[in-house]
Amino acid sequence: MKHLPILIADDDEDDRFLIKAAFEECGSDIPLFFVQDGLELMQYLNNENAYTDASVYKQPSLILLDLNMPKKDGREIIQEMRANSNFKAIPIVVLSTSNAPSDIKTCYELGANSFITKPSSFEGLLEIIKNLQQFWFVTASLPQ
Amino acid sequence: MYNSLRNVVILFAGSIVLLGMLSFSAYQEVRESLEYARSVEYMHIIQHEAERLGATVKELENCHKGYVYKQEAEYLNLIFASKEQIIRLLTTLQQRVKDNDSQLARLEAFKRGFRRHIAILNSSIRYTRAENKVDELAVSKSQIQANQMLRDLSSFQNYQKQLLSVRGMQKDQTDNQMSRKMFLFALFTVLLLLVSFGLIFSELRKRITFQDELERKIEELKRSNSELEQFAYVASHDMQEPLRKIRAFSDMLLIRQRAVLNEDGKSTLQKIAKSSERLQNLINDLLAFSRLVNKNAQNVETVSLDTLLSEVLKDLSMLTIEKNAIIEYDHLPTISGVSFQLHQLFLNLISNALKFSKNGIAPHITIRYRLLLGSKIFNIQEVKPFLTYHEITISDNGIGFEQEYADKIFMIFQRLHAKSQFEGTGIGLAVCKRVVTNHNGYIKAESVPNHGATFTIYLPNNRNEE
Structure with a gap:
């Protein structure tokens, strides 16, 4: 069966590249969409501007969210999504460089589903992507 | 005056x-x-x-x-x-x-x-x-x-x-x-x-001038201090980003191009990985240190040093067993302080004592405690003679160091040995000194090469203030 896409929000081009490479390395067939900031992410979800074609830009099964982004940061996104009945159920995995306890606590309080600190090695990233796939797409059931 | x-x-x-x-x-x-x-x-x-x-x-x-x-x-x-x-x-x-x-x-x-x-x-x-x-x-x-x-x-x-x-x-x-x-x-x-x-x-006028100057200096110091703290934090934080990518990309290169890379290429990439890992450790330490300097994030509580020491020894139990070390200790007091910092202090001092042991000789570490009056403490000018202090000494039978380096070892990233000989970034004792300073105490080191080292901590007795 064909999976719904994973939406990845990260303002850092290198990080987007690394995440994409990691997914490829794992042999994933899940479609990936990338946005560069919070504003674009909301546009994608609402099928606005460049993302009007709902048959291409399907509602994501999972969101990988960076915290510190321009225009609208990750915390605002979580807040906004959890307040909107259309996006309330979409799982959000925070993928951030931060490992500050205060950030972690805030994200969970706002309604993130998990918090992952970006690893500093590609190998670590591979491990995380493999785990993510295993957990969210094999072990866990996602809302349809 | x-x-x-x-x-x-x-x-x-x-x-x-x-x-x-x-x-x-x-x-x-x-x-x-x-x-x-x-x-x-x-x-x-x-x-x-x-x-x-x-x-x-x-x-x-x-x-x-x-x-x-x-x-x-x-x-x-x-x-x-x-x-x-x-x-x-x-x-x-x-x-x-x-x-x-x-x-x-x-x-x-x-x-x-x-x-x-x-x-x-x-x-x-x-x-x-x-x-x-x-x-x-x-x-x-x-x-x-x-x-x-x-x-x-x-x-x-x-x-x-x-x-x-x-x-x-x-x-x-x-x-x-x-x-x-x-x-x-x-x-x-x-x-x-x-x-x-x-x-x-005239004396009053002089003092008022002094006081003004002092206040201005304190203000200046506060400002430059907070700027430095910010600087250290921001610098190390922002340095993390590109470094993380250097590591990730060289790692990715090694993994994805393994088939086409020759041995020379692989070993070069490994060297890059090793150097960036070391830089990462340094930055992490610097970050930890700058957090230590930032006093706002510290909450003072009552800490039983006895309990804390047994936790530290548990953390070090693997190394202790591996080195066949003997650790003797006195009953330690309960003080008010920042628990995780004091944990860090004891961990660093004892792990140093374990690390810098003589080849082939099992480390013997002695932790002694006594309460004494400030006037009985020599070699440290800043102690107040009428306050009582907790004196905790940690002595080992390790390789020691030349007494002339006794001050230098407490400086950040100062090392007395080659990296290949003993690993570590050289921040451990700087952290110790900072922790002791945060607790209004003093630390000194004494050693004779090849005859072990003794670190002495003086922490003010909190009952002084009551």
Whole structure:
């Protein structure tokens, strides 16, 4: 069966590249969409501007969210999504460089589903992507 | 600073002594004046009595003449009364001048004259009574005798007058001296007070200037300190980003291009990975250190160092077993502090003791504790001698170090050994020092190469403040 896409929000081009490479390395067939900031992410979800074609830009099964982004940061996104009945159920995995306890606590309080600190090695990233796939797409059931 | 304070105290003491002398002199002056007034009054009384005596002598002579010429019995009574009066006055006067021999002698002469006068007078009265006529010779003799007595008396009076004027002169003189003395005292006191006031004023002004300067410096220090903290945090935080990518990309290259890379390429990539890992550790340590410096994030609680030490030893149990180490420790106190920092402190010190052991010799670490007064702590100038301190020493039998490096080892990223010999970034002891400083304590290191090292921590006893 064909999976719904994973939406990845990260303002850092290198990080987007690394995440994409990691997914490829794992042999994933899940479609990936990338946005560069919070504003674009909301546009994608609402099928606005460049993302009007709902048959291409399907509602994501999972969101990988960076915290510190321009225009609208990750915390605002979580807040906004959890307040909107259309996006309330979409799982959000925070993928951030931060490992500050205060950030972690805030994200969970706002309604993130998990918090992952970006690893500093590609190998670590591979491990995380493999785990993510295993957990969210094999072990866990996602809302349809 | 203390010199000028001493001067002020001396000046004030001098002023107080002078003021005391001044009031004593004033008291003396008043007493002398009173005494003088009394003595003047006394002299006037004597003078008055002497005058009365003279008048009574004249009266006696007049009554004598009255009797012999008029032969009225009334005069005899008057003569008797006058005689009595003269004797009484004479006795009083003698009593009054009993300290003055020359005046007594004059009164004695007067008394002798009086006796002769009475003798003449009596014979004259007897004669008149018997013969009923006047003994002219006796009358004139009596008059001469009375005059003689009056002369004696006037010499007494003159002398008394002289005495009075001499006393007056003396009094004037002492008054002058006294007022000059008092004026000098007062002048000197005012001068001393002025000088001490000047000293205090200048000292105060100096201190106010110092205080202003100090406040400005503290403000400056605070600002540069917070800037430094921010700098260290931001710098290390922002350095993490590109470094993380260097690691990730070289890692990715190694994984994805494994098939096409030759050995040289692989080992180069591994070297890049190793160097970036080391840089990562350094940055992490720096971040941790800058968090340590930032005092806002610390919450003080009651920490049992006994419990904390057993936790640390548990953390190190693998290494301890691996090295066959023996760790001895005393009962440690409970203090108020930041738990995770103190944990870090003990962890770093004990793991250092384990790490820098001699090859082939099992580490022997001794942790000793005692409570002692600040005055018993030597080599550290900043300790307050009247506070009590917890002294905790951690000694080992390891490789030690040259004593000349005892300060250097506490500096951030300072190492005494090659990286290949002992691993680590060189931040451990800097963290220790920072933790101890955060707890208002002191740490020192002593060692002889190859004879172990001893680290001594002094933490102020919190009960000092209660």
